[in-house]
Amino acid sequence: MAETWNKKEREKKKQQNKKEKAERKQERKENSKEGKSLDDMMAYLDENGNLSSQPPDPRKKITIKLEDIEIGVPKHEPVNPEDLIRKGIVTFFNDSKGYGFIKDIETQESVFVHINSLTEEIKEHNRVTFEVEMGPKGANAVNVKLVK
Numbered sequence: 040m041a042e043t044w045n046k047k048e049r050e051k052k053k054q055q056n057k058k059e060k061a062e063r064k065q066e067r068k069e070n071s072k073e074g075k076s077l078d079d080m081m082a083y084l085d086e087n088g089n090l091s092s093q094p095p096d097p098r099k100k101i102t103i104k105l106e107d108i109e110i111g112v113p114k115h116e117p118v119n120p121e122d123l124i125r126k127g128i129v130t131f132f133n134d135s136k137g138y139g140f141i142k143d144i145e146t147q148e149s150v151f152v153h154i155n156s157l158t159e160e161i162k163e164h165n166r167v168t169f170e171v172e173m174g175p176k177g178a179n180a181v182n183v184k185l186v187k
Contacts, residue, residue, distance in 0.1 A: 126186065129165045141169060141180050152180040159185050 085091050086099060125143050127150070132139030137154035139161075150171060161167060161183065169180040 123170050124168050125171060126166070126168055127180075129161050129163050129167060132161055132163055139163075141167060141183070148178070150178050150180045151176075152183055156181045157183045159183075161185060 081094075082090050082092065083094050085093075085095060125145065127141040127143045129152075130140050130142045130149065132152070134154075139152050141150050141152050142148070143150060150169070151174075152169070156169075156179065166186040167183050168186055169183040171178050172181045173179070
């Protein structure tokens, strides 16, 4: 059976590819860096997480206790109710509209207060104690009581 011209071309390409592959393999063997020492192959991470060829400075070493590592949600510690109570001064209160603002003495934060959150009647410049609760528009004062 006679070979066709197309078949001969495919055979030539196959032989050429095999030859090129063998040459690349030989080149890789010659340029390989076998015989490198372990120190030459080592890579280190610096304090910023970048790879470097220099080992890290032992003086910058930070030890972390296994118990301090928290994976997931941190443990909930019970809050002392007295820590939630804040002291403040009523800066504005409108009796007809039923709302006002209290300025926290410690943080100087202005907190909204509604008439429904009051236990006693309040006026401007009164000293009060209150708790803060987050509402849809921000912090709201609840359980507002006059300080006597």
